[in-house]
Amino acid sequence: MKEPIATAAPMPHHATPSGDLYPDAVRLERVREAHRALYTERETITADGNAAAALATLQMWRCVLYAGFPITPSTKWMETVAAHIAKQVGGKKRVKLMEAEHAVADYLVGAAAACRDLVFPTATSSVGLDHMTETTRSLGASGLGNVLLIDVYRATANFPLCIEGDPSDTLAHRDDGFIQIACRGKQQIYDTVLQAPCLGMHHDVLTPTMPGYYGIKDSHRNARLIVEPDAEVHAFQDRWIQPCPLPGLVNGDTAFGTCVTSRHFQGFKVSQKRRMERVLHWLPQIGADFERQFGRPGLAFFDTTGFPDDGAVDLAIVTMGPDFGTFEAMREQYAAKSGLRVAGVAMRLLTPFPRDAVRKRLERAKAVVVVNQAHHHGRGHLTLDVADALADLAVMPRIISVFAGLGGADVSQATWERMLDHGRAALGGTTVPPWAIFHEGRQL
Amino acid sequence: MSGYKDIALRESSFRPGSTLCPGCMESIALQNVGRVSDNGRKTIFSIGTSCAEVSSLAFPNVVAWGRGDASPDDFAKSFSIIHNVFESAPTLAEAARDVSDILADHGAIDRPIQVIAASGDGGALAIGLRSLLHTIYRQSRITMVVLVNEIFANTGFQYSPATTPFAETSTTPVGEAQAGNPRLPLDYIHLCIAAGAGMVAQVSPAHGKLFVKTIEKALACDTTAVVFVPAPCISGWKFDDGETVHLAELGAQCGAYPAFVWERGKGGAVKDCAREADDRPRLEEFLGLQRRFHHLVQKDPASGQFVARPGREPDVERMRSWTQSNVERLFRLAELP
Numbered sequence A: 001m002k003e004p005i006a007t008a009a010p011m012p013h014h015a016t017p018s019g020d021l022y023p024d025a026v027r028l029e030r031v032r033e034a035h036r037a038l039y040t041e042r043e044t045i046t047a048d049g050n051a052a053a054a055l056a057t058l059q060m061w062r063c064v065l066y067a068g069f070p071i072t073p074s075t076k077w078m079e080t081v082a083a084h085i086a087k088q089v090g091g092k093k094r095v096k097l098m099e100a101e102h103a104v105a106d107y108l109v110g111a112a113a114a115c116r117d118l119v120f121p122t123a124t125s126s127v128g129l130d131h132m133t134e135t136t137r138s139l140g141a142s143g144l145g146n147v148l149l150i151d152v153y154r155a156t157a158n159f160p161l162c163i164e165g166d167p168s169d170t171l172a173h174r175d176d177g178f179i180q181i182a183c184r185g186k187q188q189i190y191d192t193v194l195q196a197p198c199l200g201m202h203h204d205v206l207t208p209t210m211p212g213y214y215g216i217k218d219s220h221r222n223a224r225l226i227v228e229p230d231a232e233v234h235a236f237q238d239r240w241i242q243p244c245p246l247p248g249l250v251n252g253d254t255a256f257g258t259c260v261t262s263r264h265f266q267g268f269k270v271s272q273k274r275r276m277e278r279v280l281h282w283l284p285q286i287g288a289d290f291e292r293q294f295g296r297p298g299l300a301f302f303d304t305t306g307f308p309d310d311g312a313v314d315l316a317i318v319t320m321g322p323d324f325g326t327f328e329a330m331r332e333q334y335a336a337k338s339g340l341r342v343a344g345v346a347m348r349l350l351t352p353f354p355r356d357a358v359r360k361r362l363e364r365a366k367a368v369v370v371v372n373q374a375h376h377h378g379r380g381h382l383t384l385d386v387a388d389a390l391a392d393l394a395v396m397p398r399i400i401s402v403f404a405g406l407g408g409a410d411v412s413q414a415t416w417e418r419m420l421d422h423g424r425a426a427l428g429g430t431t432v433p434p435w436a437i438f439h440e441g442r443q444l
Numbered sequence B: 001m002s003g004y005k006d007i008a009l010r011e012s013s014f015r016p017g018s019t020l021c022p023g024c025m026e027s028i029a030l031q032n033v034g035r036v037s038d039n040g041r042k043t044i045f046s047i048g049t050s051c052a053e054v055s056s057l058a059f060p061n062v063v064a065w066g067r068g069d070a071s072p073d074d075f076a077k078s079f080s081i082i083h084n085v086f087e088s089a090p091t092l093a094e095a096a097r098d099v100s101d102i103l104a105d106h107g108a109i110d111r112p113i114q115v116i117a118a119s120g121d122g123g124a125l126a127i128g129l130r131s132l133l134h135t136i137y138r139q140s141r142i143t144m145v146v147l148v149n150e151i152f153a154n155t156g157f158q159y160s161p162a163t164t165p166f167a168e169t170s171t172t173p174v175g176e177a178q179a180g181n182p183r184l185p186l187d188y189i190h191l192c193i194a195a196g197a198g199m200v201a202q203v204s205p206a207h208g209k210l211f212v213k214t215i216e217k218a219l220a221c222d223t224t225a226v227v228f229v230p231a232p233c234i235s236g237w238k239f240d241d242g243e244t245v246h247l248a249e250l251g252a253q254c255g256a257y258p259a260f261v262w263e264r265g266k267g268g269a270v271k272d273c274a275r276e277a278d279d280r281p282r283l284e285e286f287l288g289l290q291r292r293f294h295h296l297v298q299k300d301p302a303s304g305q306f307v308a309r310p311g312r313e314p315d316v317e318r319m320r321s322w323t324q325s326n327v328e329r330l331f332r333l334a335e336l337p
């Protein structure tokens, strides 16, 4: 699976100051052999999003230590893991209950640095993620791609407190240095969690991952889920995850987390950015391999609906999350009623933002309505990214910024219609404000 | 237990090249801990942000850690160190401990690994008190070394929860309205015992044999061992060159930070510090050697001794009574089983 990158020459592996590696110090195959399979055959079960994410981590032989701290709506991830581990007499996986999210993040650093070939997962939400911030910023720069931080989206800020899920938490953490992938639906959650370490631990990438899904809407509602046999999961992951070429605390003679002078800091930052850029190269390949093996779509930059082959549409919406499903369901009807060609993009890869792919997808749209679901001081996180992606075009589509689904509110069909009407008006020459908030079929 | 000489001849994991101030007790302590830990077990070390960290783990300066001039052939001599954030040393160490144990449980490693964490008193007792107490509470098999210079030295000598009363720090200055630090230090030894530590000690390399013996015991402890190392700071305490070890010893003997070793199930003892004030060195002599107490004492030209400055007698008496209660407290803690 290790191919040279065509677009950018691989950097030497100087992600962290490293000394020697004792390659025989850890016999990883023993960990693999000790794994107890959860599923020996493909099965269809009913699960909520938290259970789907938990099952995926439980099926990985590389996950043996699960650190966490409860917070709604991600708590059930930890409870599901704990319940399975409690059932496995003689099993070797362990749960680690910490005193706070900050401690969980610190713990992940220590654990992931100790053994770079194992995967260390956790799940958190909202202020839990904020509580980790000091360390997530360090983690993002650390080269520890074996950290898997699942973020179950929940509105941040406690004035007022809202336990339902908008992605303001993950979007406030765009610069932490994690690869952020948004999911919608239980199957995508399960599949994404299985693929995330393949991307994060790829030798060209070595960057921690933050798959995420919407609190309550996806974390707490049940749906059909296909789970794969553990052996198949392992075969897939083992194709992508090679022993880390860098030493860990256990198998190395090495130093992590040194201070550097500003002169040397530049090199670390260049390396961090390059590693992140390589996600754009490897993610589609991992996704394609997943699809080959399991017959379901794998990781992708985004999902789309309604684009003709030539990409020419009147109105394209860009959003993320499960409310895209409501749009998918009403799109054709709206198109027929309005006489417009209407299409949609649901972002999956948030960070690094796939600028080129988004530009290519939207370059022949006349207007783009960007539906932001998280508080932002200006026109919205997604809007800024989309505008940046389209900025180089000779003829740039009109970009219309809206907010909907704040605090995890459902984006109803009526709301979608009003937002599309808003975009249509702009397309027809009406001046619209820089941003507008929609809720329950009304512009607020 | 190994012989003192044997330990002195071992290879320390703290190597030359740090930029710690000449005469810094942190450096002496780390050299000694580094020697004791050269014991046939691989060492993983975590360190919180502090003088000891920024002065020893700064690229492209010398990374003053590791055994030998190159990576050792013998895995048991290999040494890894990690720094994350200010308060995280105990948690990082706990994680490395757990991963090592879980790998051993799988039969994936068979060589013994020891894990040591180090922080300053700011890192361990202010911002990181929660981390420290919870690592202890979870009975993690690590040795925690707290280098207690009673200040945030790295950021310029600010007050910490371990600062001695009346000490001048950059945030408890001496002025007309305030005579240095107005607070009593946190009772951190008691806190660690209460949280469930397997061993708690307070000792510096000024008590050389006791120090290495204590570190050796700590490394053998099967739960968390915490060693507080009183660490005179030449720049923050403001004393003359060459006085570091003398001050560390004098401070312990006069009751400011008595040497103390306690093990769960065995109890403990105060060492080299008399319970009665009259049997201890004069407190004024300890204060007089440091300019952080310049507002309290001065040298009496007639006797050559340090005495309270005129008008400061009540403050020196308060200081004396704090010292006495400090000594009493440790004698009582030593009686805990």
Ligand SMILES: Cc1ncc(C[n+]2csc(CCOP(=O)(O)OP(=O)(O)O)c2C)c(N)n1
Binding pocket: A134, B049, B050, B051, B052, B086, B119, B120, B121, B122, B123, B124, B147, B149, B151, B152, B153, B154, B155, B160
């Ligand atoms: C979250 C955070 N707050 C503040 C700092 C700034 N800071 C770095 S080291 C330090 C003081 C360290 O004091 P201590 O732990 O006592 O170690 P010493 O330098 O005295 O050896 C402070 C305040 C920081 N690095 N991180």
Ligand code: SF4
Binding pocket: B019, B020, B021, B023, B024, B025, B026, B051, B052, B055, B149, B153, B154, B232, B233, B234, B235, B236
């Ligand atoms: S300032 Fe103090 S603690 Fe820091 S290196 Fe100098 S003597 Fe040591």
